[in-house]
Amino acid sequence: MTRLNGGLIDRSQTLSFSFDGKSYRGHPGDTLASALLANDQRLVGRSFKYHRPRGVISAGSEEPNALVELRNGARQEPNTRATVTELFEGLVANSQNHMGRLEFDLLAVNDWLAPFFAAGFYYKTFMWPKAFWEKLYEPAIRRAAGLGSLSLQPDPDAYDKGFLHCDLLVIGGGAAGLAAALTAARSGAQVILVDEDFRLGGRLLAESHALNDAPAVGWIAGVEAEFATLPNLRVMRRTTVFGAYDHGIFGAVERVSDHLATPGKRVRQTLWRITTKHSILAAGATERHIPFANNDRPGVMLAGAMRAYANRWAVSAAQRVAIFTNNNDGHRTACDLVAKGVDIAGVIDTRSDAKSLGAYPLYAGAVVSNSRGRLGLRKIEVTRNGQTQWLSCGALGVSGGWNPNVHLSSHHRGRPVWSEALQAFVPGIGGPPGLSVAGAALGQGSTQAALISGAEAARDALVDLGIPATLPVLPHAEDAPQTLQSYWHVPGKPRAWVDFQNDVTVKDITLAHQENMRPVEHLKRWTTLGMATDQGKTANVTALAVMAELTGKSIPETGTTMFRPPYTGVSLSVLGGGDSGEDFRPRRLTPTHDWAAAQGAVFVEAGPWMRAQYYPRAGETHWRQSVDREVLATRAGVGLCDVTTLGKVDVQGADAGEFLNRIYANGMKTLQVGRVRYGLMLREDGFAYDDGTCARLGEDHYVVTTTTAQAGAIYRHLEFARQCLWPELEVHLISTTDAWAQIAVAGPKSRALLEQVVDDFDLSNAGFPFMACAGLTVCNGLRARLFRISFSGELAYEIAVPARYGTALMARLVALGKDLGATPYGTEALGVLRIEKGHAAGNELNGQTTAQMLGMGRMVSTKKDSVGAVMSRREGLVGETRVLVGLQPLDPSLPVVAGAHLFAEGAAPKTETDQGWITSACFSPHVGSAIGLGFLADGAARIGEVVVAANPLERQSVKLRVVPPHFVDPEGGRLRV
Amino acid sequence: MLIPHPLLGLRDAQEFVYLGDASLLNRPDGMAEGAAEAFGDYVYLRDNPAGVHRELWFHEQGDRSWLVVTRDTTTHEILGAELARDVALAAKGGAA
C-alpha cells in the first residue's frame, strides 16, 4: 500500500472493489484511480493503437489513459475515466483494449510494428484494392483498435431532464468559482454554481496552501455552510456544463447516481438546460506534460496530479518518485511529497538557474531523456550538458506548465489568444455573449489571483444586470508568480508521446509536417491528434508547439485550439432524456379509446393518434375477414366509426366568410347557414394542400375540418393568413378538435339508428337533406352537432357530442342498433369504404398533386383570389394530364399494390415510359377483387383501357383495367335518399 | 435561442415554429394585372443574407402569434421582434 497520512478520505470506512477480477480496498472519498494507485496498481490499460501498457496520468476529467469498463452486465460502460469515478462498495472495473491478459496483451505486437503505423497510416495503406476496405480492412481494424466494449443490452436505468433559469451561472467550484458564487449569492441574485467534482474546492483540495494561515478545507467548509443558508443559490455537484449555446443557454449533465452501485429509485443522470443572463467560466487549468522518449509508461504522470493524489487522496504512485519540470510548480509537488515522507529521487528542471525549494536532489538545466520499465516505470535517464545518468524511481511527475481551460469560452467562435507571458492560450475575443472568465481559466493561476478574479467577475456581471454587489472579504492566499521556461519536448530518436489516447508521437507530427499536413486542422486529421474521448485536453497545445518548432513559426502563427461541445463525453441515454417504448412520445387517444379496447379492437398509430384499426370477432383469424365484414355491414346496414381525429377549427367573425373564400379554392362565402360544403385548400404554389368540410353554423360562425395528419399545419396556415396576409379582416380562430367526440354513422340504416337518439328533430330527407348541418340535442338533452356528410358513399351522418360523452354515445348507438346490424368499424374499413367511393385522402393529397389531377380542377374559382389560385394556373400545372382513375385487375385473384407505377401495355417499364402511379389500394368486398386509385396520364380518356402496374420491388407486373374512380354508386344516389 | 416576444418577453425558441423570410407578408393581389409573374417571385424568390434577416416565427407552444424576428444569421443575435399582424397592418396603411 502506498497510502500516505492525511488526505480527504474517510478512513473509518472501507470499500471493497474489484479490478480485472482481483479484489482491492479503498475509502469513501477515493476515486477509482486513487484507490488503484493506493493498491500499487499502476498498470490500468492498453493504448489505442500500439497497445502499450498505460497508467493513470491525471487526477481529473482530462484523463487520456486510465479508461476502464465500469460495472458489468447491462450497466457495463466502456471508456470510463478512473480519475473521476467515485469509489463505491462493490465497484467492478475491467481494463480494456487488450487481447488476453492486461499484462500480456497479444496485440502488443502492434508496438513492434510501430514503424508501419505512422501518421496517415490508414489513409495510405488501405487505399487499394478498394473492395477490400469494407470486407477486410475495416472489420480487422475495428477489432484491433477501438477502446472499450458495449454490453449490447438495453440500458436498465432511467434518465431525466430539467430546465433551470438564473441571473448568473458559475461554472467551476474552485477558488475563483467559490469566490464568484459567494459574491453573487450574497447580493440576492439567482445564482447556480456547477462543479463536475463530487466535492467543492477544485485545486484548493489538491494543494497544501493555507488560506488565512489555516487549511483551505476549513475556509471551503465555511463557504459551504453559508451557501446552505442562501435560498437564491443552487449548488450542483457532480454536474458538468458541456456546452454553451445561443443566448445564454447552457447544457449540463448531473450524474445523480453514478457514485452508487445502482441508482435504486433515482434516475442515473439528468440533462439540464440552463438559461442564464450571465455566466462565469471558472473551469481552472489543465497541466501539460513534456514529451520525452518512452514517456508513456505507467507511473509517468502530471506533477500536479501527483500532488493532488498526495494531498487530497493520501496516495503516492510509488515509494520513490522523480519530478521533471520547466517551472516552480514541479518543485511544489516535490516539497509536498517530501512533507508526506515520500522519497524524491530528484527534481529535473530544464532551467539552468532553477533553485531548490526543499530537501531533494536538484538537476538544474537537465532533462529526462528516456525511461525503462516494461509494465511500469523503473528508471529514468537524466541528461545534463550531454552527460546521461539513470535514476531509479517508480513514478515521475511531469510539469510543463498549465493550459487554461478555455473550452466553453470558444464555443461561439471565440478564438483563444496566445499569451507570451503565460506561454499558454487564454480566452480571447468573441465567445458566448455574457460569459466572463475568471481564475486559472483566465490565466490567473495563483490562489490569491483566482479568488480576486472570481469575486470581481461576479460583481461586474451583477452590475451589468443592475444588481448592486460588493466584494466579500477574501482570505489571504499564496500569490506565487509564474516562473515558466518555454520548453516543449525533449528531442531524441525513440518515440515521445504527445497524445497518449491516440498514440500520437513527436515523430508523427514530424511526418505530418514533412507530408505538408501543417495547418492544425490537417495535422489533427492526419494523425488523429486530439480525437476520441479526451479531445486532446493534455495534448493539443503541446502538439501545436512541436509543429511551430518544425515550421519555424510562432505558436500563434501556427494555429490555435478551438473547441466544440461537449466539454466531456455525454451519454446518448441522457440526451434521449427519459421515456422509451410505449411512452417514447405522447399518444393521443380518441374519446372512445377505452371502449374500443374493451371491444378487442386492434389499434394502429396514425401520427400521434392511436386509432382502432379493426374489431376482430370470435372466429376471425385474419384481419381481412374483420375488415370485409365491417365494410359489408356498413354498406348493408349501419357502421360506426370514431372520426374525432379530424382537425376542427372554429372560424368566427364578421369577415369569416370572406376569409374562408380566400383560404379555399372554391367559394365558401355563399354557403348557407345550416349547410356543409366540401372544400379544397391549395398551397400558395398551386398544389393541393388539404381537404375537408366547411359547415356554416351561424351568420358569422363556420366550422372547418381538416385531415387528421394536417390538422396542426392547417391551423398554423390559417393563423398565418389571418395575422400576416389579411389582418384587416375580422376573423377569430380556435381549435376545437379535442372538444367534440365525432362519430361517423354510415349506411342505409343510419337514419333509422339516429332517429332513436335525437330529441325531437326532423331527420327526414326533406327536413335534413344531404350536406345539412345543425345543432341539436340527443339522448334527452345532450348538446350535439349533426352533419349529413359521407366519406363512405352511403347515406351517412357525423354526430358530435362533448368529448366526455363519446364513449357513452358510441355504446348507446351500438346497443340501439343491434337489430339494424350496427357495426363498429376501424381505419382499415374506413379506407376501403372511401377507396370504393373514390374519395381522395392523404395518399392522393401528398403535396405533389393538383386540383386538376384530383378531378377538381373546375372547383378552383377564377372569380376570386384564394391561396394558390394564381399558381395553380401555371402552364406546367395546367398541362398536367395525369388524373385520378380507378384500377381493377383483369385477373381478380391478383393484387393491386399502392406505389406501383403504371405503363402502357407492352412498354418497357422505365422512367421515360412512366404514365403514373397507384396511390391507394385495397381489397374491395363490394367489387370482389382488389381495387386501386391512381394517377394516369390522359386517364379520363382511357376508361376501359388496360395498363400494366409494375412493382419491381416484388417482381410483380399486373394488368389492370382503367375504370372511373367511383366503384360504388357513381351517381351518388345513395347519399341523397 | 431565446426569442424576445413583444408581449411575453424572452421565450425559448423551442416553443416556436420557423417559417422563413418575412417577405411572405407581401402577398401580391391575385386578381391584379401581372399576378402570375408576381406570384412566381413571391413563392420562389428569397434573399439568403449572411447577416441581418427578417423572418417569420410562429409561437406554436405559446400565444399563437406570428412574429417578425430580425436576426443576424451569422451570430444569431436577435435585433428585434414584432407582432407580424402589426407589421402587416402598417404595410397596408394602418387599415384596421
Place this chain on the structure above:
Amino acid sequence: MSDLKPITALGGAVSRAQSFGALSIVENSGLALASLALRDGMTPPIPMGLTLPGPGGWTTGGDVAAFWTGPGQWMIEAEGKAEEDFAAALAAQVPGGFVTEQTDGWVAFEISSAAGEGPIRRLMEKVVNVDVAGFAPGCATRTGLEHMSVFLIRRAEDRLAIIGMRTLAASLWHALETAATRLQDHPAA
C-alpha cells in the same frame, strides 16, 4: 339532464387523484372552459365581474377566472360548471364577443403542495422550460411539456394548474406522475 354517463379525460367514472409526498395531483373534471375573443374595437367587457388579464396573466373572482391566451383572446374558467352550458352563459354576458365551448377540449390537473412552493418549483423545473422565479401567483402561460402543448396557471404559491389537450390526458398524466414520483423518491434532485 341527458341519460348518457360521461367519463373523465383519463377515462374514469370519477376524477383521478394521487398524492406524491407533499405533492398531490387531481384531475379537475368539473372545470368548465370557454374561449372568448373580442370583436375589433370592442371595449373589454367585465364578464361575471372578471377583469380580463393582460398578456401572461390570470385573474380570479370566486368560482370564475380568466387567463390570457393570445392577443384579444382569453379562456374563461368556471369551477364545477362542466355539466352546464357555460359557453352560453358567458356569451350572454359578452354580447358581440365570440365565445367557443372548450370544456371538453382540455384536461385540467390541479397540483398542490402541502410543503409550500418548493415542491411546485421542483416539479416545474423538471417538466417545463419556464422561469419559475418569475412565474408568481397570477401568471399563466402556454408552453410545451414533453412535446405536448399545455397551459400553466400559478393559482397560488403552492398551487399550479396544468391544462393540456384532452386527447393527450393519459400521456400528460404519465409525464406528471413520473416527475412527481421521482421528486418523492429523491427530493434533492
